[in-house]
Amino acid sequence: MDKLSVMHAFRRIVDRGSFARAAEDLGVSPALLSREVRLLEESLGTSLLSRTTRSMALTEAGQQYYDEVSGILEAVGAVEARIREGAGAVRGHLKVNAPSSFGQVVIAPMLPAFLRAYPDLRVSLSLDDRVLDMVEGGFDVSIRVRPSLPDTALRVRRIGAMRQGIFAAPAYLARAGTPQTPKDLTAHRIIGFLLAEHLTTWALEGPGAPVRIELDPPVRVGNSMALRDLLIAGEGLGTLPDFLSDGPVxxxxxxxxxxxxxxxxxxxxxxSASRLGMEAKVTAFLDHLRRALRP
Structure with a gap:
């Protein structure tokens, strides 16, 4: 028995003074309402309505139940109204998870303007290159930068893309030579990103057929900003996303x-954890992030 629905139906029966009129309002049969009230009375162990073929009246227990139920339903309605009113407001606490380098280089610079636009919003930004369970971590939104995502029950929105290339410092290339073909990469000192899907296999597309190059990076780091700094220092050759490579280039x-x-x-x-729709604070954040990603 759905107690809240039964409470609503009972109050409607009393207010309308008739099972038939209440059933018409609720779009159900009078027989169904009669059965629900009977089950309710059985669960309470008392009669709520005195019924004859011509009239219906509340018992003492029925009047008490009606009064209490009316207060409960009005309280529930008030709560729902407050939630609906607040659903479109950008306020509360927004918890965001993102990869470290992306968070530092892309998200952090956009935060001041975002916070000025929504002064009633609190923000927690967690940066971690590991893929965290966003539901377990209590995050409202998690940013992932990957070629593809596995199937998930979470709501997924693709908000942009990035270029990814191979880079080295001029000093390294002057010392080790510049690769002319993908196969030449195997003769070079590779700096690898530990969490990348292409740590040891680079699938390259370009002139001619696609090429897969198997590599064994002697230096492997778990942070792409550290990788960038090693490349700038001339320690080897490696891959970087555009948001990290554009400035040094x-x-x-x-x-x-x-x-x-x-x-x-x-x-x-x-x-996002919800497929039924994103909260206003998440939508506002993603709108600002999309603008930050535009060239």
Whole structure:
């Protein structure tokens, strides 16, 4: 028995003074309402309504039940109204999880403008290159930067994409030579990203047929900003996403290697725990993030 539905039906019966009129309002049969009230009375161990073929009246227990139920239903209605009113407001506590480098380079710079736009919002930004369970961690939204995502019960939105290339410092290339073909990469000192799907196998596309290069990076790091710094220091050759490579390339600290060859393009995904719709605070955050991702 759905107690809240039965309470609502009982109050409607009393207010309308008739099973038939209440049933018409609720879109059910009078027989169903009669059965529900009978089950309710059995569960309470007392009669709530005195019924004859011509009239219906509340018993003393029925009047008490009606009064209490009316208060409960009004309280529930007030709560629902407050929730609906607040559903479109950008306030509360927004908890975001994102990869470390992406969070530092892309999200952190956009936060001041976002916070100024929504002064009633509190924000917690957790940065971790590991893939965390966002539901267990209590996050409202999790940003993932990957070529693809496994099937998930979470709501997934693709909010952008990024380029990914191979880079090295001019000093390293002057010392070790510049690769002319993908196969030349095997003769170079590779700096690998421990959490990348392409740590030891680079699938490259470019002129001609796709090429898979098997590599054994002697240096492997778990943070892509540390990888970038090692490349700038001339320690080897490695892959970087555009949000980490654009600045050093413009400054002359890094040089694209095999620019005609590309790695799989990672998507930037936002995961939310709800499929029924995102809260206003999540939608507002993703709108700001999309603008930050535009060239």
């Amino acid at each position: 413009a400054a002359g600290d890094l040089v694209p290697v095999l620019p005609d060859w590309t790695l799989p393009v990672p998507g930037i995904y936002a995961l």
